[in-house]
Amino acid sequence: MTQAVLQVNHLNKLYGKHKETQYHALKDVSFEMKIGEFVGIMGPSGAGKTTLLNVISTLDQATDGSVKIAGTDITKMKQNQLADFRSQQLGFIFQDFNLLENLTVYENIALPLSLQGVAVKQIKPNVIKVAENLGIQDILPKYPVTISGGQKQRVAAARALVHEPALILADEPTGALDSKNARSLMETFVHMNENLGTSIMLVTHDPLSASYCQRILFIQDGQLYKEIHRNHTRSAFHQDILHVLSEFNTPSEW
Amino acid sequence: MLVKLSLTSMRKMFKDYLVLLFGLTISIAIFYMFQTLAQNKAFVEANAMISATMFVFHVGTFILGFITIFYIFYATSFIQTLRQKEMAMYMTLGAKKSKITQLMFMETLFIGLISLVIGIIIGMGLTTVIADVLMDMLDFSAEATGFKAIYASSIITTVIFYIILFLLTSMVNAWKIGRKKVLDLLQANKQEDFIKTSGVKTFFGVLFSIILIVIGYYTMIHMAKLQYIGVILATVTIVPGTYLIFISFLPFFVKKLKQNRVLNETGINSFTLGQLRFRMLNLTKVLGTVAMLIALGLGAMTAGFSFYHNVELQASKFQANDIAIYEPTKEDMKTLEAMELTEENTYRYKVIGNGVFFLKDSLLERPPLVPHTGDEKGVGMEKLADIKIKRVKEKLPAPVYTMDGTKGEELPDKWWNAISFELNADDNMFGERTIYVVDQSHYEKIDTEEKQVIVTKAADFSKHLSAFKQLEERQKRVAESYVGHPVDKTGGKYNNYVGLKSFSSGTVFMGIFLGIAFLMMMASVLMFKLLSSAGADIERYHMLRKIGVRKSLLQRSIYRELFLLFLFPAIIGLVHVLIGMQMFSFIMVEPYTKIWLPISLFVAIYGLYYVMTVQLYKRIVLPKQH
Incomplete structure (x- = not known):
């Protein structure tokens, strides 16, 4: 059996103080992700996607339940341990890129390595390798303001990938991209997943982007609603996703 | 309606406006403080040791005005950055552009006027408190000298200057917002301030700034010769030179630091750099201003302290010996025995009728020390430090000398100095009597009791101040016995020392007073700039925290970044001060005496201020822990 990179067990998240009106953002969510898997999380706005991602990415704390990443239970860690864990085991890609605009592309990608105290000599080959993999080796000396949105997201992907984390968490990475760039970024993800063996968890509400995944978890109202696997072509999977989405009730009908 | 809206949102952004109000208020208070001195001509001229002080104050007003204009323009444009998004929103909702322009104008002016009122009140308070404390410390009374903390003329100057300034900035602000497109305003926050440094421009910038500063330094070192032109020349070279260094050299320097890969790619350094x-690119002018204010503030303080510590040195340049003791008593001898003396000469004299006769041979045996000004050829001196203390060399071949040469030969200059200033044989001591220097045979013919005068110098004058005071008291009685009526004895090093000390306290007061004012202004400029731009950094720190940078590392990065920002202007300001002290060498013997005192005072205050800024900055940018 392939080892699990992520194990989520009976995860609960409540917002609001005790005795006040509480909002149950996650209700008893459990699932598992294997090493090298490319999983998508989908659901309507307010379903709990971002909360789930925040808890998994250790930025937010669960009220109840456990999250294990690469065998470590992150729900029991302290702030500084969490920071170290994030920097070593996780790679982040955000919708609004979140690149540091005061650093060059090269420096942005190199930052996670510098932070981990990797020897200066080893940084350059690593950065160049990952940049070549993502096709951005030509823009390394540039500053983020001078490159396009698609390139920015590739840089963000490179930065998430450079320290070879156990898991990459991508939050709506195609949200700010046009369809051409979105498609090309998703192909990059597939390339990362298939050729480099990277485990990726993708949160999106774009069915086309989601169709690049191998498996999709749908959540609604804080609960796992459905799970589908890709068995055949991507376009067929796209149709499957659209089909599930159409089953969702729109909030106005409730 | 719009006015109401704008007031509401101003209240919402109260914190930001508070920062702005604080900055403006301090600037106004300091300007007022400066004017209480600069406008009070009677006080300055009565208390300054340099005749050109009033002129220096005029130049100071110019520099302060220049810095203030720059600062106010910057600070009020901060209002615009706070408000432009909202203004744009009103426009998209259908507000007319003219209305928005008007609103912006009124808002800037409103803030300006409020801060003007508060600023002048704070300025009066600060002036009163600081002046009281300083005068108390320096034993220096305000009423007697005509210093007024609440001074009509400076209120008027401050009000006129700032009203004009605020009207101007309001117009500029209104014009700027009126010129922009709604879209630009809406997206104002997203614009990146990215400036490229070109090699050629940097090179010429650095070259030009160095040339300017070198000229300025040269002028300051030779201030005694250049005088008024020197002050103006130093101002017009050093001020722009300093700004240019920050504009051209510093960004280049940081870029070079960044290019060092080992340094840049270790830990969080790449982010810090x-x-x-x-920061450097949009802080250059602020850092230049800070460096100038440090130079002015620290310079004024150092000069003040230096005057104070130079009094003794100065007194010993005017007189080689500490005291001349006529008819020493046993008590006097005992007092002298308790001191370590470097010079002790006994001369013999006789007093009869209307003549005082010094024995030539006793003088020549070991001639007294006198201050020698200029070189051998008698060319005038440029600095007090050029005065050399040497023994009188001239021989006295004639049998009889008098001071004015009416009865016998005229005494050579150096001997004249020795008798009048070192032996203090003047009107105060001997009244109307003629002072003679005579040879043995003439001396013996005078039929009266022989007396002695001891001319002496202690190793450390300031250690024995009270002893000298007692000795001088006794000498006063001796003088009275010669003259026959009470005398007001002014000669002697101790009396000179006391006189100089009280005279210098006016200058010391002005120096320290201005020093505090400038350093406060510096603090407000730097803090205002750093904190007002901190908002833009919040996202960066959050991002770093997300990708897993420990909080302690982020803190270290903040400490380092701000440290460097504080360091550069401090170094340049300090160098300006160290060289600038040369300006005073024509009036001070050692301008650098105890210079560590004001400098360490400055470093302590500046350091405290650095830590405070870091704390405030950290509170703004670092993500809160849940």
């Missing part, structure tokens, strides 16, 4: 580099 990246922050610094970006």
Whole structure:
């Protein structure tokens, strides 16, 4: 059996103080992700996607339940341990890129390595390798303001990938991209997943982007609603996703 | 309606406006403080040791005005950055552009006027408190000298200056917002301030700034010769030179630091340096201002302290010996025995009728020390430090000398100095009597009791001040016995020392007073700039925290970044001060005496201020822990 990179067990998240009106953002969510898997999380706005991602990415704390990443239970860690864990085991890609605009592309990608105290000599080959993999080796000396949105997201992907984390968490990475760039970024993800063996968890509400995944978890109202696997072509999977989405009730009908 | 809206949102952004109000208020208070001195001509001229002080104050007003204009323009444009998004929103909702322009104008003016009122009140308070404390410390009374903390003329100057300034900035602000497109305003926050440094421009910038500063330094070192022109020349070279260094050299320097890969790619350094580099580009002028204010403030303080510590040195340049003791008593001898003396000469004299006769041979045996000004050829001196203390060399071949040469030969200059200033044989001591220097045979013919005068110098004058005071008291009685009526004895080093000390306290007061004012202004400029731009950094720190940078590392990065930002202007300001002290060498013997005192005082205050800024900055940018 392939080892699990992520194990989520009976995860609960409540917002609001005790005795006040509480909002149950996650209700008893459990699932598992294997090493090298490319999983998508989908659901309507307010379903709990971002909360789930925040808890998994250790930025937010669960009220109840456990999250294990690469065998470590992150729900029991302290702030500084969490920071170290994030920097070593996780790679982040955000919708609004979140690149540091005061650093060059090269420096942005190199930052996670510098932070981990990797020897200066080893940084350059690593950065160049990952940049070549993502096709951005030509823009390394540039500053983020001078490159396009698609390139920015590739840089963000490179930065998430450079320290070879156990898991990459991508939050709506195609949200700010046009369809051409979105498609090309998703192909990059597939390339990362298939050729480099990277485990990726993708949160999106774009069915086309989601169709690049191998498996999709749908959540609604804080609960796992459905799970589908890709068995055949991507376009067929796209149709499957659209089909599930159409089953969702729109909030106005409730 | 719009006015109401704008007031509501101003209240919402109260914190930001508070920062702005604080900055403006301090600037006005300091300007007022400066004017209480600069406008009070009677006080300055009565208390300054340099005749050109009033002129220096005029130049000071110019420099302060220049810095203030720059600062106010910057600070009020901060209002615009706070408000432009909202203004744009009103426009998209259908507000007319003319209305928005008007609103912006009124708002800037409103803030300006409020801060003007508060600023002048604070200025009066500060002036009163600081002046009281300083005068108390220096034993220096305000009423007697005509210093007024609440001074009509400076209120008027401050009000006129700032009203004009605020009207101007309001117009500029209104014009700027009126010129922009709604879209630009809406997206104002997203614009990146990215500036490229070109090699050629940097090179010429650095070259030009160095040339300017070298000229300025040269002028300051030779201030005694250049005088008024020197002050103007130093101002017009050093001020722009300093700004240019920050505009051209520093960004280049940080860029070079960044290019060092080992340094840049270790830990969080790349981020720290990246922050610094970006900061540097829009902080250059602020850092230049800070460096200038440090130079002015620290310079004024150092000069003040230096005057104070130079009094003794100065007194010993005017007189080689500490005291001349006529008819020493046993008590006097005992007092002298308790001191370590470097010079002790006994001369013999006789007093009869209307003549005082010094024995030539006793004088020549070991001639007294006198101050020698200029070189051998008698060319005038440029600095007090050029005065050399040497023994009188001239021989006295004639049998009889008098001071004015009416009865016998005229005494050579150096001997004249020795008798009048070192032996203090003047009107106060001997009344109307003629002072003679005679040879043995003439001396013996005078039929009266022989007396002695001891001319002496202690190793450390300031250690024995009270002893000298007692000795001088006794000498006063001796003088009275010669003259026959009470005398007001002014000669002697101790009396000179006391006189100089009280005279210098006016200058010391002005120096320290201005020093505090300038350093406060510096603090407000730097803090205002750093904190007002901190908002833009919040996202960066959050991002770093997300990708897993420990909080302690982020803190270290902040400490380092701000440290460098504080360091550069401090170094340049300090160098300006160290060289600038040369200006005073024509009036002070050692301008650098105890210079560590004001400097360490400055370093302590500046350091405290650095820690405070870091704490405030940290509170703004660092993500809160849940």
